[in-house]
Amino acid sequence: MSTALDTTFAALADSTRRAILTMLLEDDMAVTDVAEPFDMSLAAISKHLTILTRAGLITQEKRGRVKWCKLEPDAMREGIVWIESFGQLEALNFDAFEQFLGKELEE
Numbered sequence: 001m002s003t004a005l006d007t008t009f010a011a012l013a014d015s016t017r018r019a020i021l022t023m024l025l026e027d028d029m030a031v032t033d034v035a036e037p038f039d040m041s042l043a044a045i046s047k048h049l050t051i052l053t054r055a056g057l058i059t060q061e062k063r064g065r066v067k068w069c070k071l072e073p074d075a076m077r078e079g080i081v082w083i084e085s086f087g088q089l090e091a092l093n094f095d096a097f098e099q100f101l102g103k104e105l106e107e
Contacts, residue, residue, distance in 0.1 A: 008079045011055035017048050024071035031067045
């Protein structure tokens with residue numbers, strides 16, 4: 001597996017980060033707005049945003065005094081292609097797939 005794919009799946013492995021990506025589907029958001037629905041510190045949210053940024057799943061841009069987050073959906077393309085390649089086989093067993101991903105992400 002490629003390093004970029006590993007980084008993408010590692011970033012997607014966390015439910016908070018997936019929730020952030022879902023929020024960013026609507027529009028770009030200020031970091032403080034991203035943090036608002038979560039019961040955690042701004043510093044903790046910033047760590048999640050850093051992981052998403054390193055994976056290329058979002059970009060962060062400073063506009064004036066406010067840091068904005070933007071979804072970068074093309075960054076998931078390699079992962080989507082990889083997952084879709086299993087569609088050519090028999091029906092995917094998602095429990096086995098989840099176990100496989102867990103082992104892959106540990107390595």
